[in-house]
Amino acid sequence: MWYRSIFGSIILFSCCFILYYFQTHLSFNTHSLSIINKNIHHTAIILARRPSIKILKHLNALINVGVNAYLMCDENPSKYMNITKRILYVNDESLAQYGLTRNRVWDRVFIWLYNQSSIDYVWLMEDDLTWTNVQHMVNLFNKYANNSADLLSRNIIHKNNQTLG
């Protein structure tokens, strides 16, 4: 009779151990997956007049850490298209359809974004923005991943003096 109790205890302990093992193992996988997904879901576009080596390296650094990164150019980048498919360009005719004649990279990026309905949030960065380590950019993106603000900016000023900062 007593060995039946011991045997039952061993079975119970084994079951608890197996459950604990799977729980910790699965939670680790979920955590890893969530970090990867967070990175994948960030979209960032570098805005540049033309793709320089430095800017292409910045683009590459962002892609390498899982950011869905692009480079929007102000000049037709056809000669760079064989380097990467991440270079975007919107021609002057497309801008003219919206009455935009200044032909600026900021206009081009918004015209492109009008048709990208799958992008909920996008980080836009000028080509002269840089960092000590690309992970700092990812940390910033992650920090606001669950923030629903429509515009995140360095500073915002209202004409009626309700300055945000």
Place this chain on the structure above:
Amino acid sequence: MGEIFIFSSKNSIRFTKLKCTILNFLFFFVSWIWWPKTYLKLFPENKWSGSLNMLSRVSRRLIQAHQYYIHQLWEERKQNLSIKIDNNYYFQEFFTPTVAHMFNLTMMIYDHSNMDIHVIGLSEDQIGKSLANGKQIFHPVKHDSQLLINATA
């Protein structure tokens, strides 16, 4: 002579630093210099907003609002060819936050405590000092900074 040189170069550094501080203070906290000089019914003055977007994040809602107002501006120009629309209406620093304001969209300033963001190009010397102060993100850096070599790694 040496003392005079040290004194004057220290003063020069102080003056440059002071100039940058004043300029950045004016830029970020005191005035916004790109308000339109003319008025449009489309954008009531009490909705005018400005933002510096060297690094910014926009939402799909804001992109749609942007598209709506770009279309409205274009229609306004087509209907009244004689109208002269101030170029400042089209600058993204004005247009983006103003259309967000028009649609009552949420705007927020991100945490920039680890950033050294200016309007005047940062020198290697300034970057070095900012690095010592724990800064990690910089703007504008126009040159190939040896101090930020890991940026592209």
